[in-house]
Amino acid sequence: MTFCMAAETIAGIEIPKRAAHIRTIIAELERLHSHLLWAGIGAEDIGFHSLFMEIFTLRERVMDTLEAISGNRVNYGMNCIGGVLRDIPDPAAHLPALDALAKGLGEVVIPTFTQNPTALARTRGVGRLTREQAVEWAVVGPVARASGLDIDVRKDQPYLSYAELGFESVVRPEGDVLARVVVRALEMMESVRLIREALLSLSPGPLRATQGLPEIPVGEATIRTEAPRGEAFYYVASEGGASPARVKIRTPSFVNIPAIEPMVIGQPLADLSIIQASVDPCISCTDR
Amino acid sequence: MNLIERVIAISRRRSPWICRLNAGSCNGCDIEITPLLSPRYDAEQLGIELHGTPKHADIVLISGTLTLRSRQAILDIYDQVPSPKAVVALGSCPSSGNVFAGSPLVLSESLDNVVPVDVWVPGCPPRPQAILDGIARAAQLLEDGSTKSQIQGQRQNLGGRLS
Amino acid sequence: MSAVWSYLVAIAVWPGLLFAAPLGWLELWFMRKLVARLQGRQGPPFFQPFFDVMKLLGKETVIPKGVNRGIFLALPLVSLAAVTAALAIVPLPGNPVPSLPGDIVLLLYLMEVPVLCEVLAGYVSRSIYGQVAAMREAILSLAYNLPFLVAIIAMAQVAGSFQMRALQEVPYGPVHLLAALTFLLALPARMKLNPFSIANAEHEIIADSHIEYSGPPLALFKLSHAIEVVLLTELFAVVFIPATPWPPVNLVVYLVAGILVLGGVTLLATATARLRLTQAFRFYWIWGGIASAITMAATLVR
Amino acid sequence: MAMLKTILGNLLRPSRTRAPADMPVVPPTYRGALGHDASRCTACGTCAFVCAPKAIHFTQDPGVSVSWHFFIGQCSFCGLCEQNCPTQAIHLRSAVPGSMNSAGGDGLRLESLIHLQPCTRCGAAHVPLPAATMDALWAAGAEEVERGYCPECRRWAASARLRNAFLPEGATPAAEGGRHDR
Incomplete structure (x- = not known):
């Protein structure tokens, strides 16, 4: 999506409103699935198998929705330069999944993480990253927001339909693993709300601003978006050919993973796995 | 085949323990393995358990492209798995490199050239039920004694006896 | 029947290997199935524990380089032999072994052998994960043995004898209840279940101390763990559950009590996360210590 | 407490597990293995051009036929070929490709022959x-x-x-x- 946005910026294409809404829905569904995956793995890391099972049951609802919309569970292939490839023909069909999700999050996942004494014993005060350290290590996304830094591209530099749908970022000052859990959990609730509003206000219109393979003129663009793990940054340079001359990607994991270092110093070995999981490291994303 | 051998063969099918190996994957296949443990797919109903160490495994799931650095690691880990063993390759990457083919650090060759792969599960990434199906297929091969490593072992034994 | 024969029968048949292995299979299956059902899953088929062990028996054994082959292979055997011998002196109805003075002490020593074997298995494997697991296992055994030993010793104190039969004949009172609670407190850690599954924390140290084991030795370790579960549940039943004058009824009561205890422990394990080693240690020394103190006080004021 | 309530509730409800034979249905939008309709193909090469992993290529037998080749072990199932095919000769069927014993060398390779006239x-x-x-x-019938x-x-x-x-x-x-x- 970010790449398409960069190419559109170079070519000066403005995508239709329906396409922007669909992109927002997919981006937020992806955030839901990523955060749920993270929460499940986090629960598994503190040995909480039952919570993992509950979270993954919820996640399957998200995956079903994504598959029904895009045709694949992981590889959505929704975006093209100029808009989106696939439509959401029946937006109301996806609302029950959202209701189930909100219910599961509100009644099981959040209370368990914040009230179960054994879960609290493993997360509260663990892997602390202070606000100053967060600035120093330049962390982004939920890790930064859990350390009291209110940065979110969706709010600071609204793109797609975020300005229109209204968006509130979640910030916690504590900076420990528990704060990161809570930030992600509340972000999921916000995502559910965003998706619901976007689905209900899906305006009719074309899906694409262009037909066929668009021509991208000579030029360059940088685009920032808020990926589930934090700010993703794309630089695309075009020489007018069929493929870009240069694409530079900075993924959020690339900056978040080094920040594990100040978090783990002085912590017991047993907490290492949950601390490194708490920044949601995507090892494959750091291959640059 | 006597009774005990028969029981052991059946046990191999009914209790396949998995070791997961990421050779250089984009994580897509890996996040589709995790739902296998979740209530909907519940790998435990087929006796599948996910183990972290190759020493406990029967089936190695390999996902991702073969890279310059992962080739030796795959060989090392494969050698640590006690026989009989099977290898399941997930997705398109192990067979060809998929979109990563042609990158300087990616060996755009089939995983078959490194370790004997028994089952290929196509998809990018494969759906969890396809992975489950692939594991079940590999487990069936283990019962029949017809995984590539088992057949190779038999040949070596025969060769030893003949010479 | 001579004494030697009765011991052999007790170890090999009743209540030893031949009885305990299927019962351990049943109990392990019950635990796994219950966990699965509590998590809303289908769970393993009934034959699963059997298939797991049979499959491991049919696999190759990989011995890591630089490991003492003799110790490496002997440890699972010693572990299995010790738990079976320990089970053989538990006075289940119909046990041919005569009750000896001081057999509780023997039992407690034998029950420590599998733990020692696990610790040694971790250390001889030359795997750093195995060594961490062994260290955790050793430290945890220091923690849970406080309430565990006190529960048994309090009963012996009340009975005035270190003989199993004497323990069974103690009249029921508050000490029984307190000692039973203290025993149950130690049970999750002894069975390596949540929230004290610290020595086999698969996400922290990949596997437990038999990380380098494979094939038949691993199968023996699994078998030994199954029999240990039987031993712990049956020990609880024999010591703390009131006996009826009819031995066959007793047996049924003991088995049911064992399953119930397992169910309770499993429920706790399913509803909790894994604690850190220091937290578990503190828990056992504070709460286990308080429970032990109350139990011992009750034996004195009686 | 929330967890205890949940797991006890799970015990009372039937399990959520689906048997291997009864897996979730594949949605009609699912992008499965490729299918090729030789009678609609003009061998224009758009699919081979847009395919990022180069799973599609053409070979020709000069004067006789052109062949469209697809190798499943290289496909990323993105659907670009289907979207960009001007004559809709390619479609991604919703059937999930099953596991197979050989994909590295000679797994599912589709070959579709387009005869020259x-x-x-x-x-x-x-x-x-x-x-x-x-x-x-030629709807009007002119220049037949x-x-x-x-x-x-x-x-x-x-x-x-x-x-x-x-x-x-x-x-x-x-x-x-x-x-x-x-």
Whole structure:
């Protein structure tokens, strides 16, 4: 999506409103699935198998929705330069999944993480990253927001339909693993709300601003978006050919993973796995 | 085949323990393995358990492209798995490199050239039920004694006896 | 029947290997199935524990380089032999072994052998994960043995004898209840279940101390763990559950009590996360210590 | 407490597990293995161009046929080929490709043969237009004779028509039977 946005910026294409809404829905569904995956793995890391099972049951609802919309569970292939490839023909069909999700999050996942004494014993005060350290290590996304830094591209530099749908970022000052859990959990609730509003206000219109393979003129663009793990940054340079001359990607994991270092110093070995999981490291994303 | 051998063969099918190996994957296949443990797919109903160490495994799931650095690691880990063993390759990457083919650090060759792969599960990434199906297929091969490593072992034994 | 024969029968048949292995299979299956059902899953088929062990028996054994082959292979055997011998002196109805003075002490020593074997298995494997697991296992055994030993010793104190039969004949009172609670407190850690599954924390140290084991030795370790579960549940039943004058009824009561205890422990394990080693240690020394103190006080004021 | 309530509730409810034979249905939008319809293919090469992992390529047997090749072990199931195919000859079926014993070397490789036809005018072998495209182009029934032409002859015919349209009245049209360069 970010790449398409960069190419559109170079070519000066403005995508239709329906396409922007669909992109927002997919981006937020992806955030839901990523955060749920993270929460499940986090629960598994503190040995909480039952919570993992509950979270993954919820996640399957998200995956079903994504598959029904895009045709694949992981590889959505929704975006093209100029808009989106696939439509959401029946937006109301996806609302029950959202209701189930909100219910599961509100009644099981959040209370368990914040009230179960054994879960609290493993997360509260663990892997602390202070606000100053967060600035120093330049962390982004939920890790930064859990350390009291209110940065979110969706709010600071609204793109797609975020300005229109209204968006509130979640910030916690504590900076420990528990704060990161809570930030992600509340972000999921916000995502559910965003998706619901976007689905209900899906305006009719074309899906694409262009037909066929668009021509991208000579030029360059940088685009920032808020990926589930934090700010993703794309630089695309075009020489007018069929493929870009240069694409530079900075993924959020690339900056978040080094920040594990100040978090783990002085912590017991047993907490290492949950601390490194708490920044949601995507090892494959750091291959640059 | 006597009774005990028969029981052991059946046990191999009914209790396949998995070791997961990421050779250089984009994580897509890996996040589709995790739902296998979740209530909907519940790998435990087929006796599948996910183990972290190759020493406990029967089936190695390999996902991702073969890279310059992962080739030796795959060989090392494969050698640590006690026989009989099977290898399941997930997705398109192990067979060809998929979109990563042609990158300087990616060996755009089939995983078959490194370790004997028994089952290929196509998809990018494969759906969890396809992975489950692939594991079940590999487990069936283990019962029949017809995984590539088992057949190779038999040949070596025969060769030893003949010479 | 001579004494030697009765011991052999007790170890090999009743209540030893031949009885305990299927019962351990049943109990392990019950635990796994219950966990699965509590998590809303289908769970393993009934034959699963059997298939797991049979499959491991049919696999190759990989011995890591630089490991003492003799110790490496002997440890699972010693572990299995010790738990079976320990089970053989538990006075289940119909046990041919005569009750000896001081057999509780023997039992407690034998029950420590599998733990020692696990610790040694971790250390001889030359795997750093195995060594961490062994260290955790050793430290945890220091923690849970406080309430565990006190529960048994309090009963012996009340009975005035270190003989199993004497323990069974103690009249029921508050000490029984307190000692039973203290025993149950130690049970999750002894069975390596949540929230004290610290020595086999698969996400922290990949596997437990038999990380380098494979094939038949691993199968023996699994078998030994199954029999240990039987031993712990049956020990609880024999010591703390009131006996009826009819031995066959007793047996049924003991088995049911064992399953119930397992169910309770499993429920706790399913509803909790894994604690850190220091937290578990503190828990056992504070709460286990308080429970032990109350139990011992009750034996004195009686 | 929330967890205890949940797990006890789970115990009372039937399990959420689906048996291997009863897995979730594949949605109709699912992108599965490729299917190719040789009768609609014009061998234009768009699919091979847009395919990022190069899972599609063409080979030709000069004068006889063009073959469309697809190798599943290289496909990323993105659907770009389907989206960009001008004649909708490629479709991603919703059937999930099953596991197979060999994909590295000779797994699922589709080959679809497109037979060349001789041009009715010059005789040059060419890929015929799909019937649907022809029907759309020659709906009016005009220039029926051009249906069997090769692309070069079509171009020639079109330019001849254009030239004739600009000729002053009474002038003789260009002679039929001119040959294009080969």
